[in-house]
Amino acid sequence: MQLELVAMDKEQYEDFMAFTLVTYMKAKIKAGTWIPEHAESRALEDMSRILPKGYSTENAYFYRVIDMALPTPAVIGFIWFNLYRRNHKNELFLYDITILDEYQDQGYGTKTMFLLEEEARKLGVDFVGLHVFGHNERALHLYQKMGYDARSITLYKELL
Numbered sequence: 001m002q003l004e005l006v007a008m009d010k011e012q013y014e015d016f017m018a019f020t021l022v023t024y025m026k027a028k029i030k031a032g033t034w035i036p037e038h039a040e041s042r043a044l045e046d047m048s049r050i051l052p053k054g055y056s057t058e059n060a061y062f063y064r065v066i067d068m069a070l071p072t073p074a075v076i077g078f079i080w081f082n083l084y085r086r087n088h089k090n091e092l093f094l095y096d097i098t099i100l101d102e103y104q105d106q107g108y109g110t111k112t113m114f115l116l117e118e119e120a121r122k123l124g125v126d127f128v129g130l131h132v133f134g135h136n137e138r139a140l141h142l143y144q145k146m147g148y149d150a151r152s153i154t155l156y157k158e159l160l
Contacts, residue, residue: 002069003111005079005119008062013055016062016078020096021047050082050095059083061119065099065112076103079116083123092120094130104138113146 008016024046025039034042051057065077077099084091094116099108120128 001067001107001111003076003108003115004066004068005063005115006066008064008078010055012064013062016080017047017054020078020080020098023096023098057082065108065115067103067108076100076108077112079112081116083125089126090124092116092123092125092128094128097130109138110146 021040021043025034025043028034028042029036029039051060055062060082061080063079064075065079066073067076078096079094079098080096081092081094084093097109097112097116099112117128
């Protein structure tokens with residue numbers, strides 16, 4: 001395994017955003033916070049707020065994760081984060097990390113998180129933040145294994 005983060009071009013970004021919007025909508029629906037009828041408009045609103053200039057949004061970074069050690073180097077996933085200045089600290093907020101299904105359970109998630117942290121250090125980041133849906137146990141396990149701790153937890157109970 002020899003992973004590299006390779007910046008997306010505008011066309012790759014467009015394909016990625018189409019994919020990530022669908023994934024985001026499904027996760028919000030599964031979490032019970034959105035109903036299917038409103039999911040697309042709500043997802044587009046969120047993306048407009050987070051990426052007001054789309055691909056050209058200042059301090060937004062989009063990468064393809066490529067394994068250069070495969071017989072033919074292949075995209076195994078994607079990563080997107082924004083940089084913010086909050087409370088006199090530089091924050092990297094991870095909006096999306098995706099490891100494609102065929103590369104799951106092979107250590108790619110862990111290695112990608114190490115690459116993210118290396119990139120964060122190069123960018124002068126003080127800390128990394130992220131959100132994980134409660135139903136995404138695989139991601140939660142990865143983040144906890146990597147030393148991330150919860151700063152805020154929102155709990156829900158459906159009353160039947």
